[in-house]
Amino acid sequence: MSINSMIFLTAFLPVVFVLDRLCVRKTALKNILLLLASLVFYAWGEPVYIVLLLVSIAANYGIGLLLGRQRDESVAAKTVLAAGILVNLGILGYYKYFDFFLRIVNRLTGSEHEMRNIPLPIGISFFTFGAISYLMDLYRGHYEAEKNLLNMALYLSFFPKISVGPIARYRDFGPQLVNRQETVEKTAEGIRRFAYGLGKKVLVANIVGASVDKIYAQDITNVTGVMVWCAAILYAIQIYYDFSGFTDMAIGLGKMFGFDICENFNYPYLSGSIQEFWRRWHISLSSWFKDYLYIPLGGNRKGKVRTYLNLAIVFFATGLWHGATTAFIAWGALHGFFIIVERIGFKKILDKIGFLRYVYTGLVVLFGWVIFRVANLQPALQYIRRMLTPWQYTQSTYALRELIGNRCIVMAVVGVLGMGLLQVGIKRFCPTAEKLKGGVLELVYCMFLIAASMLLLVNGTYSPAIYLNF
Structure with a gap:
């Protein structure tokens, strides 16, 4: 099940919401309800992997209890922590990377081991990283071990965030399991946030994405340089509205049930450097890597080369x-390379060149999205070559307008404005418009977003989240 599917919108969510409100001020009962709902939600599309989720929950609960009994930073505590991390990475590694490493073994040894083509369980990267952060922060003494198995299960499986994140930390989510407020104001805020997220995904990402798919479905020899540029720009719009839309829906759903889920985006395309981009894009992931990988490796405390x-x-x-x-590794390496270059001294130059720093950041991100979208390094580089020398590739059996329709153009314009330009403009030139938030006009607008989105979903334009595959 997905939080942008008709079965979720018309049946699952209304039923769970009403039952939650019937459990008046009984947090423990609400938690049981939400846990059962989350397990049904997860099992809806792939019931086999509900066992994997339950195993992960039980394992991390037990390891957490063991870790909580050890003295801080003792050898025993470090051993238990290491075992817990290995268990989680082992689960993730088997389902997500087994075939990848098997290909490497085949190439290095000349073997011909058969690929297993293991299906990827939904949300495995998100709930695994959530579990690791729980164990790491428990080891660091940020809180006591969770002794309630149901609470641990709800933390890892909470349906708004399990499939596409954000990666919630237990230190933020845990206290809300025993003490949270469900107010009319918070529920209304949650419904508004959910409506905006649904509109982002269905009205912008899906419509723009349809044109992106048409362009990338063509044989590369039939794609002009202009088409590749259009596809790259449209995909940048699509992935932002797709992922941030799901994040908005998750945050909105959380508020409807009394939870505050962490933010994940802060207008990343307004960034003036790649460093800034990663402070604004997928914030929960970048902060996770900072706290649980970069800092434990030494961060910037052991000299420039080590940094x-x-x-x-x-x-x-x-x-x-x-x-x-290799394409995703190359995409990560591209961003890492420019962040290192900026740390070496290029950031000082960026601070002096004004608007051009936004052009630089946009181009790096855009070329990166080509690699990300194609997900195969060699053809991705061919697309990038066409972007760099568009005058050499001008022939196609299709006209650009055949691949990019009017709806796509309209939604692309709306998308560009909604990436921060409109919001910044309103705050600067029309601050009184902020007073309209929470009023009748916003209510009507949110109702329109929900109605229009559901109409498109009924007509068969449903598509899963891009990050559902990660």
């Missing part, structure tokens, strides 16, 4: 987290 090496490792891991292919 650059640590950054390279982090962005190698970032690319690998997104997918077990």
